Amino acid sequence: xQINPIILPSWLSSKCVFQQGVELKIEGVAAPSATxxxxxxxxxxxxxxxxxxxxxxxxxxxxxxxxxxKGKFSFTIPPYKASSDSYTFSFKCLTDQTTLTDLRCGxxxxxxxxxxxxxxxxxxxxxxxxxxxxxxxxxxFFSPVRSGLEKGEEVxxxxxxxxxxxxxxxxxxxxAKLSEVSSSAFAFAYRLSDQISYPVGVVDLSxxxxxxxxxxxxxxxxxVEALRDVVEQMGLYLDEExxxxxxxxxxxxxxxxxxxxxxxxxxxxxxxxxxMQDEIKRLEGQDPDDIKPLDIDFPTSGDSSxxxxxxxxxxxxxxxxSQLDFGMVPEKKDDGKLTKEDExxxxxxxxxxxxxxxxxxxxxxxxxVRGFCFSPDKGELxxxxxxxxxxxxxxxxxxxxxxxxxxxxxxxxxxxxVTMHPDDVDFENPYSVLEFNENFTAFTKLLSMPSGIVSMxxxxxxxxxxxxxxxxxxxxxxxxTHFSPKMSKSSPEPNDIxxxxxxxxxxxxxxxxxLNYNDASGEITGFAVAGEDRIFYPAHAxxxxxxxxxxxxxxxxxxxxxxxxFTPFPHDATLKNGEDLPILPFRxxxxxxxxxxxxxxxxxxxxxxxxxxxxxxxxxxxxxxxTFKGKGIxxxxxxxxxxxxxxxxxxxxxDKSLYGFEPCLEYASLFAPIEIWGRSRIQLSVFNxxxxxxxxxxxxxxxxxxxxxxxxxxxxxxxxxxxxxxxxKLRIFIEDKERNGEIYIDSINFx
Numbered sequence: 234x235q236i237n238p239i240i241l242p243s244w245l246s247s248k249c250v251f252q253q254g255v256e257l258k259i260e261g262v263a264a265p266s267a268t269x270x271x272x273x274x275x276x277x278x279x280x281x282x283x284x285x286x287x288x289x290x291x292x293x294x295x296x297x298x299x300x301x302x303k304g305k306f307s308f309t310i311p312p313y314k315a316s317s318d319s320y321t322f323s324f325k326c327l328t329d330q331t332t333l334t335d336l337r338c339g340x341x342x343x344x345x346x347x348x349x350x351x352x353x354x355x356x357x358x359x360x361x362x363x364x365x366x367x368x369x370x371x372x373x374f375f376s377p378v379r380s381g382l383e384k385g386e387e388v389x390x391x392x393x394x395x396x397x398x399x400x401x402x403x404x405x406x407x408x409a410k411l412s413e414v415s416s417s418a419f420a421f422a423y424r425l426s427d428q429i430s431y432p433v434g435v436v437d438l439s440x441x442x443x444x445x446x447x448x449x450x451x452x453x454x455x456x457v458e459a460l461r462d463v464v465e466q467m468g469l470y471l472d473e474e475x476x477x478x479x480x481x482x483x484x485x486x487x488x489x490x491x492x493x494x495x496x497x498x499x500x501x502x503x504x505x506x507x508x509m510q511d512e513i514k515r516l517e518g519q520d521p522d523d524i525k526p527l528d529i530d531f532p533t534s535g536d537s538s539x540x541x542x543x544x545x546x547x548x549x550x551x552x553x554x555s556q557l558d559f560g561m562v563p564e565k566k567d568d569g570k571l572t573k574e575d576e577x578x579x580x581x582x583x584x585x586x587x588x589x590x591x592x593x594x595x596x597x598x599x600x601x602v603r604g605f606c607f608s609p610d611k612g613e614l615x616x617x618x619x620x621x622x623x624x625x626x627x628x629x630x631x632x633x634x635x636x637x638x639x640x641x642x643x644x645x646x647x648x649x650x651v652t653m654h655p656d657d658v659d660f661e662n663p664y665s666v667l668e669f670n671e672n673f674t675a676f677t678k679l680l681s682m683p684s685g686i687v688s689m690x691x692x693x694x695x696x697x698x699x700x701x702x703x704x705x706x707x708x709x710x711x712x713x714t715h716f717s718p719k720m721s722k723s724s725p726e727p728n729d730i731x732x733x734x735x736x737x738x739x740x741x742x743x744x745x746x747x748l749n750y751n752d753a754s755g756e757i758t759g760f761a762v763a764g765e766d767r768i769f770y771p772a773h774a775x776x777x778x779x780x781x782x783x784x785x786x787x788x789x790x791x792x793x794x795x796x797x798x799f800t801p802f803p804h805d806a807t808l809k810n811g812e813d814l815p816i817l818p819f820r821x822x823x824x825x826x827x828x829x830x831x832x833x834x835x836x837x838x839x840x841x842x843x844x845x846x847x848x849x850x851x852x853x854x855x856x857x858x859x860t861f862k863g864k865g866i867x868x869x870x871x872x873x874x875x876x877x878x879x880x881x882x883x884x885x886x887x888d889k890s891l892y893g894f895e896p897c898l899e900y901a902s903l904f905a906p907i908e909i910w911g912r913s914r915i916q917l918s919v920f921n922x923x924x925x926x927x928x929x930x931x932x933x934x935x936x937x938x939x940x941x942x943x944x945x946x947x948x949x950x951x952x953x954x955x956x957x958x959x960x961x962k963l964r965i966f967i968e969d970k971e972r973n974g975e976i977y978i979d980s981i982n983f984x
Contacts, residue, residue, distance in 0.1 A: 237264035237304060239324050239331045240396070243596045247333045248402040250373045250434025252341045252601035253315035254644050255636045258307065260599055263326035265304040270297040273310070274321040290318075300326070313338045315431035317371065337373065339432030341601065342421070342711075343634070344439045345448060345594075346608035348654065349689070349700045350417045351379065351439035357416035358697035360705075364423065371426040374403045374414045376437040381592035388483060389588040391476045393595040402434070415439055420704025421606070421711070428712055436600070438593045442582070444610045445622045447589035453628040454586070460621040464586065467616075471586045479580060583612055594633050601635040603715065604647035604683075606707050609673070611657035614665050620676050627680075647683035647714050649707050652817070654689045655802050660848045663801040663904060664828075667818060674726070674817060685710040685723035690803050691815040693843045693852040702813075709812050713743070721745045725816045727797075736785040737762075737792055738777065746811030747779035756877055757782060758836070759806030761796045761829035764789040768911040769796055769829040770983075771836075782808075788984065796820040796828065802852075802902045804843040805833055827910045831903050834858070834896035834963075835981040838879040840869060844902035855900055860885075861964065862893030873977060875918045875945050880979035885967065887974070892967045898960060909958040912983035916949045917965075920977035927976070928968035936968075939976075949984070958983060 240262040251257055263269050273294040277283060283290040300306045320336035344350050377400035381389065384399060403410045411419075418435040426433040440447075446469060454461040454470070464470045471479065582588065607626070616622055627648070631637065639645045652670040659665050670688070677684040687706045692699050706724075713720035721743040729740040741748075750757055762772040762784060772795070774784045784795055798806030798818030808816045820828075833842055834857050841854050858867050858881070865885040874880040885892035898905045915934050920943075921927060927939040934950035952958050967976055 237262075237267075237326070237329065239263045239269070239326055239329050241324065241331065241333075242599060243397040243400055244375060244436065244600045245322070245333065246402055248335050248373060248404055249333070249375065250337045250339045250341055250402070250432050251313075251320075252603060252635075253338045253431075254312050255601045256312055257310035257601055258599045258635055259310065260305070260307045261324070262304045263300050263306060263324075263329070265300055265302050267300050267304075267326050268297055269300055269306045269324060269326045270295070271308050272296075272323045272325075274323070276319045276321070278317050278319050315339045315429075317431060337371075337432035337434070339371070339434060340425070340429070340603040341434045341436065342418075342425075343436045343597075343600075343602055343605045343630075344415055344418045344421075345589075345605065346439055346445070346651070347441045347443045347610040348608045348651070349703050350415055350606065350608040350651065351441040352416050352700040353379075353413050354416045354419060355412040356697070357700045359416070359420070359701050360698055365427065368423060368427045369405045371430075371432045372405050372419070372422045373432065373434040374411070374418060374422070374437055375400060375434065376403060376410075376414050377593060377596075379413075379440050380442075381440065381589050388480055389582070389585070389592055391473050391480070391591075393591045395596060397596050415704075416700040417606075417704035417707070420701040421708045422704075424705045424708035425711055428708075429716060436597065436602075438589075439608070440589065440593075441610075443589055444583050444612045445607075445616070445626055446584055446586050447582075448594065448629065449587060449622065449625040450590045450594070450629040450632065451587055452632065453625040456628055457621060457625050459618070460625045463616075463618050463621055469580060469584055469586060471580075476585070479585070482579060583610065590629060594629065598633055599635055600633075602646050604649065604711065605630060606649045606651070608651035609653050609669075611653070614653075614657065614659060614669055619669065619672055620679075623673075623676050627682075643715075645682055647685070647711070648680070649684065649710055649714075650677060650686045651703065651707070652686060652688045652690070655693060656852065658801045660901070666801065667799060670818070671820075677723070683714045683722070685714055685721075686817070688724045688815050688817045690798060690818055691807055691809070693802070693804060694854070695851050706814055709814060713745075719745070721810060721812050721814050724814045725810050727819055727821075730821075733783070735787075735790050735792065736783050737795060738781050738783050739795070740781045741810075741816065743814070744780065744810050745814070748776050748782070749809045749811050749813075750776060750807070757808055758833070759798045759803060759808065760784045761799065762786045762789050762792045763794045763796075763826055764791060765793055766911050767793065767824065767826040769794070769799075769826060770912075771829055771832055794821045794824070794826065799828055800831055801904070802831070802844060804831075827908075830907045830909065832907070832909075832983075834898075835983075836877050837881045837979045837981060838869065838874070838877040840867065844900045846900055848901045850901075852902075856897060858894055858896055860892070860894050862891055862966070863888040865892055865894060867894060870977065873920065875920075875979040877980070880918075880920075880977050882975070882977055883967075884975050885969075885973070887967075887969050887972055890968055890970055892969065892974070893964055895962060895964045898962055906959040906961040909960070909983045912958055913952050914949050914984050915952070915958075916947060916980075916982040916984050918945050918947050918979040918981075920945050920979075922975050922977065925969060925971055925974060927974065930966035930968060932962070932964040932966075939967075945979070 245259060272292060275290050275293045277290060296308055298306050315338050322333040322336060324331045377397050405411055415437045418437045422433040422435050636644060650673060652673060653666050657666055674686050677686050687710060710721055710723055713722040723743050725741040725743045727739050728742040731738040757774040757776060760772045760774040761769040763769045772784050772786045774782050777783050799820050803818055806818055840857055842857055843852055844855050845852055863886055865883055868882050869879040870882040871879045915931055919929060919939055921939050924941045926941060928936055929939050929948055930936040931950050933953050937948045937950060940946050
């Protein structure tokens with residue numbers, strides 16, 4: 234007797250969380266033309282006794298249906314309320330029975346995209362706050378293999394996968410499996426469940442080496458025609474036939490790599506196989522008859538042919554295509570060669586259309602969810618009209634997940650986005666990440682579904698807690714979106730402005746409990762103001778009653794525009810609301826302008842900043858000033874100052890009557906030479922505590938006497954060159970005939 238097992242959706246298994254408040258659609262396969270029954274039992278998890286007359290417990294649902302001629306069946310489960318109670322689903326068809334235990338009804342979220350959302354627990358550190366056992370019991374995670382390729386799978390298939398082979402729901406007690414779960418997903422689920430006090434399940438799909446194009450389904454390309462046009466223009470559109478041709482190229486490349494390794498071993502052993510070399514060349518698209526054979530001799534002299542080829546060995550590459558991202562796949566050649574044209578048209582996996590949709594999203598069909606969290610990849614900076622890609626993603630998600638029809642706004646799924654991190658900056662186009670995030674933010678405002686966005690620009694230094702903090706921030710806006718109207722639904726943004734003389738008072742949306750800043754002086758950094766010349770320059774800013782910010786510059790009578798954090802590496806844009814959500818970097822308009830460079834060294838109130846030493850290095854804490862002539866100790870003085878929170882106190886020992894110090898401008902993140910438009914002079918505030926006769930010299934600006942007086946004095950010097958001020962260094966000397974001395978410097982300005 235043939236037994237047809239009952240096949241259920243991959244996401245429906247023991248220990249799962251199913252979405253509260255909406256109907257649950259279950260599609261499965263069993264014996265053809267047979268009766269399938271479903272029984273749902275609900276039990277209290279606290280072990281209390283329940284009366285048989287209590288209809289909320291025990292068998293709460295019994296259904297049956299008949300399978301089609303192909304064995305397909307479907308059940309629709311009515312909405313249930315979230316609770317900590319345990320559910321058991323029992324399916325029976327003929328002699329086969331499948332029982333799912335320990336199910337929970339709560340909220341289900343889907344994490345997809347890349348970057349920080351994909352960092353697993355084992356590679357991150359949680360914050361030090363103690364975890365509550367009750368909350369931990371509420372958490373469940375469904376985490377398929379991160380790449381989408383399960384055991385025995387070597388290539389992404391051209392067909393949609395219907396079921397996962399290995400994925401299962403994970404409880405926090407399963408620590409080995411939990412270590413592979415996204416740390417952001419864990420922090421998100423924990424904070425959310427801690428506030429709403431019922432189960433939260435996260436379907437963890439994020440994959441670091443992916444782009445949005447991997448997640449968009451082919452049907453979404455057809456529905457969003459403008460997106461398909463863009464993808465075709467980029468050479469990235471792949472129908473099924475084109476994708477299979479690309480897989481054939483993959484196979485040739487793989488074979489070439491294997492042969493190269495084998496050939497390398499034969500050379501090392503001295504057993505050289507010329508036919509193997511010819512085969513490698515053939516796979517690479519070269520004609521072996523056109524290749525000059527190597528002379529076989531011993532490398533006993535400097536002109537030996539083997540010596541000559543040593544430097545050439547690394548140039549033998551099976552594929553220059555690993556550096557190329559775009560292009561359609563060409564026709565397969567009859568001789569099976571990997572031609573140069575093949576290589577030019579090769580597409581990296583992270584730019585291959587729909588591969589993660591087919592392997593990670595498609596098996597989740599009909600899963601009902603509360604919402605989604607998505608994070609972009611650096612590679613997506615290459616995508617023009619990113620709004621079309623986002624529309625394609627939303628079209629895909631709307632087709633895969635439930636509910637598809639929403640008559641109650643409270644159950645409408647939401648989507649929460651993460652902005653691109655400053656570490657993704659393209660040094661050849663440093664403002665591209667800022668523009669990308671601007672467009673990202675603007676897109677969220679066009680959606681009819683609830684949406685929000687979280688910035689990460691304030692988390693620059695490498696830190697294993699970043700992914701946890703990101704998860705908690707996402708949970709904060711999830712709470713504001715679905716549960717608490719008083720909480721923030723997104724990172725704060727400016728939404729109104731008042732004019733008060735030459736000052737501008739900025740109000741913000743999503744401010745929650747108000748502004749939170751750490752500067753004891755009350756001065757807020759990161760703002761810049763432009764006058765009619767459209768040249769932005771660092772501005773003063775102060776909080777008003779913790780609810781708005783007043784911004785101004787004394788030398789700009791009629792501010793025309795304002796920016797905040799609008800620089801590739803906004804290390805001084807640290808303003809947050811009381812819920813730890815950073816205010817999104819912004820500019821008031823997109824008219825052409827000269828944006829303010831990083832002039833944090835001019836404030837003289839800090840000795841370190843966070844930046845990049847080289848384009849490829851990590852963010853690190855870097856010194857702002859250094860001594861280059863004589864000896865000196867540069868420190869902060871928080872009491873004896875003119876503006877801001879501190880001044881520079883310099884105790885020095887001269888070298889031939891000169892002491893020299895300078896800001897360190899060679900760091901990659903400063904983009905020297907720093908250009909300062911619309912300014913022709915430098916102005917420094919100086920205090921001479923020992924009242925000795927001294928002189929201030931600024932290279933490329935001139936010199937001036939420092940008065941022997943116990944008051945702050947302002948010294949102004951003219952720039953010696955024509956055009957805008959350009960600084961790749963700014964050397965400042967103190968001339969002092971005495972061997973030792975002391976000087977205070979504050980508020981370096983260009984005017």
